[in-house]
Amino acid sequence: MKASSDYSPGTSRPAGEYPVGQASDFSERQARVFVINGIEIGVYRRGSRFYAYRNTCPHQGGPVCEGMVLGKVEPNVEGDRTITGERFSEDLLHIVCPWHGYEYDLTTGRCVTDSRMRLRTHDVVQRGEELYVRA
Amino acid sequence: MTDVRMGTDSRSKADVTEKDLGGPFNTRKHLANAALEAEKRRFADLLIVDMDAHHYEHDSWKEIFEYVEDPVMRQRLHAAAGRSGRTVLFPLPIGDQDVAGRLSRLPERLDEVVDGNQRHRDVEVVRRYMESMGIDYSILFPTPMLSLGMHPQAEVEVALARAYARWLAERVLSVEPSIKTMLYLPFNDPAASHRMVEEFSDVPGVIGFMVTSVHHRQVHHNDYMRLYAALEERDMPLGFHAVYTWHGDRSMEQLNRFLSVHALAFPFYNMVHLTNWVINGIPERFPGLKAIWIESGIAWLPFLMERLDHQYMMRSSEAPLLTRRPSEYIREMYYTTQPLERGNLNFLKLAFDMLNAETQLMYSSDYPHWDFDLPSAIYDLPFLDERAKRGILGENARRVFRLDEGGG
Numbered sequence A: 001m002k003a004s005s006d007y008s009p010g011t012s013r014p015a016g017e018y019p020v021g022q023a024s025d026f027s028e029r030q031a032r033v034f035v036i037n038g039i040e041i042g043v044y045r046r047g048s049r050f051y052a053y054r055n056t057c058p059h060q061g062g063p064v065c066e067g068m069v070l071g072k073v074e075p076n077v078e079g080d081r082t083i084t085g086e087r088f089s090e091d092l093l094h095i096v097c098p099w100h101g102y103e104y105d106l107t108t109g110r111c112v113t114d115s116r117m118r119l120r121t122h123d124v125v126q127r128g129e130e131l132y133v134r135a
Numbered sequence B: 001m002t003d004v005r006m007g008t009d010s011r012s013k014a015d016v017t018e019k020d021l022g023g024p025f026n027t028r029k030h031l032a033n034a035a036l037e038a039e040k041r042r043f044a045d046l047l048i049v050d051m052d053a054h055h056y057e058h059d060s061w062k063e064i065f066e067y068v069e070d071p072v073m074r075q076r077l078h079a080a081a082g083r084s085g086r087t088v089l090f091p092l093p094i095g096d097q098d099v100a101g102r103l104s105r106l107p108e109r110l111d112e113v114v115d116g117n118q119r120h121r122d123v124e125v126v127r128r129y130m131e132s133m134g135i136d137y138s139i140l141f142p143t144p145m146l147s148l149g150m151h152p153q154a155e156v157e158v159a160l161a162r163a164y165a166r167w168l169a170e171r172v173l174s175v176e177p178s179i180k181t182m183l184y185l186p187f188n189d190p191a192a193s194h195r196m197v198e199e200f201s202d203v204p205g206v207i208g209f210m211v212t213s214v215h216h217r218q219v220h221h222n223d224y225m226r227l228y229a230a231l232e233e234r235d236m237p238l239g240f241h242a243v244y245t246w247h248g249d250r251s252m253e254q255l256n257r258f259l260s261v262h263a264l265a266f267p268f269y270n271m272v273h274l275t276n277w278v279i280n281g282i283p284e285r286f287p288g289l290k291a292i293w294i295e296s297g298i299a300w301l302p303f304l305m306e307r308l309d310h311q312y313m314m315r316s317s318e319a320p321l322l323t324r325r326p327s328e329y330i331r332e333m334y335y336t337t338q339p340l341e342r343g344n345l346n347f348l349k350l351a352f353d354m355l356n357a358e359t360q361l362m363y364s365s366d367y368p369h370w371d372f373d374l375p376s377a378i379y380d381l382p383f384l385d386e387r388a389k390r391g392i393l394g395e396n397a398r399r400v401f402r403l404d405e406g407g408g
């Protein structure tokens, strides 16, 4: 995400920026998918930050932004190295592709099992309450 | 799609719409990206045969049970199914294939709205995914019935196999010529299997027969020779469709994750049967019988070829029917692609070479199951030339099943 503070009302927006709504219209853990010039882009909110990814999974092209957002599954490894259960991470959120389950870090777009694979990223620009996706 | 409110300039409104992610599950929507891929790659210009497509026959149990011939068995199955349509006489296998709900099509598929014509719901759903992926023919297989080989009552397996065959022929195959099947055989009863080949080989849409790989029968047992002779005589291929079991097999019971069971079981059971098949000289005794090994991927084959050859060189007296090394027989049988292991393209290319993939390998999707492959899994492989791609995607299946000659 890139937040811009030098915008003042009345200035025309740079070409290639598309309005997608107000920041408060986005909830956590659920993407909204926009079609911008024929390209599908999912926009995510994480706290006060926003992320946008192409809705095409690098695996086989699935609609990755239409999948669940879940915390990374982490094992409870105790001091004696036994495992006593599992939990969902509060910090690391994953976007899960609904076709085959590949998981991607919500804040970087990187595939969590193969960092060479990455979701195509788009910048999100926030001006006041308004969000714009660069495409 | 809805226009995003926003902005005062007209460009914004026209260029941004929001995709509607609500509404009931729909196969076409779910596979919209596959349809785009198919268009980009011009799959319409290629013959694509999906050698392993699925439906969920247990959604239609009540209809299928109507086709059970034995009235006592029929009443028993109906009664056990109760109102839900599920049956306690035939439990579903353990294992959450939807990765704990992460794969939406599996938990949501029953919400799909299908109406507007007289075709069976399954026909409509299968056509939707075929069209989305650019597939011309689908060889359709059941889903939970693949676990029927472990049923302790052979008579239940026989009754369901026969009822399913008759139901499928009437409700699916007869109304949609692009859907074919290799019919499920009740392998625990060799005589009943043989009878099914005699009865159903000429049914339109039946292009072969299938044995589920999870069972405790030896495929080389003398009891099956009549069956193989009947198949060979009719030029009907025999498929071994891999599956898994998590219980009832002590090795699999040691595994604690579905990932592990799925990774090992699918190739494992086909390894067992293929080993018996080759070492006991079935290809020598039935040179005209085409065997197809389905849904084990292909990474297991280089291992098995090397392993069997290595042992055979030292113990050929235990395989006296063989006139060549095991790997040479293996290269002459047929395999389906899915789930295609693509982690190391050098290895994959080697496996393709060892298998003679250009003529012996056939594309399969396994859709809608959790680890399906699109045709692009083959089409995009960098080491295949045009001819090999065409062979694997459809021409090999056309030849094996004589699809042009009115096969099926």
Ligand code: FES
Pocket: A057, A058, A059, A060, A061, A062, A063, A064, A097, A098, A099, A100, A101, A102
């Ligand atoms: S296409 Fe996304 S996981 Fe396969």
